[in-house]
Amino acid sequence: LAVANLCRLVSNAVGVIVLPRVAVHQGEPAAQRAVIRRWLGVAGVLVAGIIVVLQVAVEPVIRIAFGEEFVGAVECARWLIVADGLFAMRKVLIAVLQGQGRGNLASWTELALLPLLVAGIVVASIFSSLVGVGVALTAAALVSCAVLGLFVARVPSVSVSS
Numbered sequence: 001l002a003v004a005n006l007c008r009l010v011s012n013a014v015g016v017i018v019l020p021r022v023a024v025h026q027g028e029p030a031a032q033r034a035v036i037r038r039w040l041g042v043a044g045v046l047v048a049g050i051i052v053v054l055q056v057a058v059e060p061v062i063r064i065a066f067g068e069e070f071v072g073a074v075e076c077a078r079w080l081i082v083a084d085g086l087f088a089m090r091k092v093l094i095a096v097l098q099g100q101g102r103g104n105l106a107s108w109t110e111l112a113l114l115p116l117l118v119a120g121i122v123v124a125s126i127f128s129s130l131v132g133v134g135v136a137l138t139a140a141a142l143v144s145c146a147v148l149g150l151f152v153a154r155v156p157s158v159s160v161s162s
Helices: 006-024 029-066 073-099 103-126 130-153
Strands: none
Touching: 006 029, 006 073, 029 073, 073 103, 073 130, 103 130
16 A cells, blocks of 8 residues: 555655745746746656556566465556556646646546546446556546646736736
8 A cells, every 4th residue: 555655645745845836936937837847847757757666566566465366456556556646646736736826727627527537437347347447547647637737838827916
């Protein structure tokens, strides 16, 4: 469980740093973009590194820890590792939007994607496919990251108080 949550630990740490750093640069779009690029890059490299290490380690770990009868769980575990990494990046993207004062976009995105996630899990359940659940989680996380990434890429309009 601890190893499976490494990506989440990284995203929590980066999110705690990113939100205030982005917020501090309100009204300074160039500085804010630099902070966003830097920390999304750091998070991306860390999460990708963890995913690669876990993908390599998952099969031998399952074989050693649970025996040959559980080797069938490797494929599902691989999907869950990728999903966890994407959900971790999603959390960092949400922190960026919150730092920009646009957290509502993240909330609406998550709400809009909930039916996709539920539908994927229901379909996987109908086919009794644990791998299908992993695929559904990965797909929902990927779409979430893509949509949130588009929102982050869109430069927010700077409001001027009168």
